[in-house]
Amino acid sequence: MLYCKHCNKELSEPVKRCSFCNQKTDIPYNVLNAFKLEYLLLKRFEKLKSKNPDLPYDKLEELILEKLAVSVNMQPGFLLGLFSGSSHPNLHNLVLGKLKEIDDWYYPRRRAVDELLSGVDGENIIYGALNLGAIGLHSYGSVCVFLRSEDIQFKTSFIESNSYLYVDKKGNFRVPDGSRSLWNNVIKLILLKHNKEIKELGNNFDIQDIANIILLSNGDKNTDVYIEAHICQQIKAFNIEKMTFAPKYFKQKDLGIKQKLREYYEHEEEMLLHLKTATEMIKEDYKVILGHYAFYCQIPFEVIK
Numbered sequence: 001m002l003y004c005k006h007c008n009k010e011l012s013e014p015v016k017r018c019s020f021c022n023q024k025t026d027i028p029y030n031v032l033n034a035f036k037l038e039y040l041l042l043k044r045f046e047k048l049k050s051k052n053p054d055l056p057y058d059k060l061e062e063l064i065l066e067k068l069a070v071s072v073n074m075q076p077g078f079l080l081g082l083f084s085g086s087s088h089p090n091l092h093n094l095v096l097g098k099l100k101e102i103d104d105w106y107y108p109r110r111r112a113v114d115e116l117l118s119g120v121d122g123e124n125i126i127y128g129a130l131n132l133g134a135i136g137l138h139s140y141g142s143v144c145v146f147l148r149s150e151d152i153q154f155k156t157s158f159i160e161s162n163s164y165l166y167v168d169k170k171g172n173f174r175v176p177d178g179s180r181s182l183w184n185n186v187i188k189l190i191l192l193k194h195n196k197e198i199k200e201l202g203n204n205f206d207i208q209d210i211a212n213i214i215l216l217s218n219g220d221k222n223t224d225v226y227i228e229a230h231i232c233q234q235i236k237a238f239n240i241e242k243m244t245f246a247p248k249y250f251k252q253k254d255l256g257i258k259q260k261l262r263e264y265y266e267h268e269e270e271m272l273l274h275l276k277t278a279t280e281m282i283k284e285d286y287k288v289i290l291g292h293y294a295f296y297c298q299i300p301f302e303v304i305k
């Protein structure tokens with residue numbers, strides 16, 4: 001339920017000002033904006049339903065609601081950062097902290113998309129993916145962190161695909177009508193996007209089949225398929241529901257790896273000479289370290305082959 005942070009009364013919908021005490025609510029702009037446009041999603045969905053009356057809507061809703069979750073992929077070094085008390089940085093934080101250089105082509109576009117989707121909250125958005133139990137978007141990091149739904153659901157909105165795909169060559173950004181949704185309506189977005197594939201599954205499908213249709217990654221950001229989640233909330237270790245590590249997708253260019261390598265090698269040349277072996281060693285290290293943290297924090301942890 002949505003509550004006003006001032007008078008604690010229940011709000012029936014996301015609003016900028018509480019209808020009881022008239023104070024400003026802390027509902028973020030990505031949610032307010034998505035809510036304002038949700039009638040377009042409902043319109044699209046009604047059309048889909050009238051064209052496809054035989055889709056198993058009730059069964060799908062039941063299966064999907066039970067597993068509905070958002071995951072964020074990150075490099076293992078960032079996850080260790082979460083366990084030492086930091087919150088997960090987004091691109092803007094990395095640029096501000098000089099951990100990432102501004103890319104003249106990508107960064108201004110990212111900023112524009114963030115602003116258009118989430119207004120003044122644009123710089124605070126953490127990007128994730130709707131994930132019903134798939135391996136995760138490992139093009140963004142070999143660790144996949146599933147967030148506790150109850151912590152984020154009222155601060156999260158969704159868009160049908162990677163928002164960056166809606167930027168054209170000239171740098172213009174346009175969100176197609178009815179492609180944004182809030183948590184409670186994301187099932188409609190799933191069906192609008194994937195009704196053909198879901199239909200092809202026939203009657204004997206399970207949730208894993210659906211999960212693998214919704215989120216598909218071969219490690220390339222350009223071809224990843226997913227429903228993008230915009231989370232306007234700091235992500236900390238206690239927000240983690242479960243996590244997986246796929247060592248196969250651990251990359252040499254991961255941020256922080258050089259820092260880690262310096263624990264093994266005194267000289268840069270020596271380090272570079274043994275980069276491959278060292279990367280393997282670090283991969284093993286991460287497996288053990290993450291496993292330990294998961295154990296002590298009682299977070300389910302799985303290493304994916």
Ligand SMILES: [Zn+2]
Pocket residue numbers: 004005006007008009018019020021022023
């Ligand atoms: Zn109030």
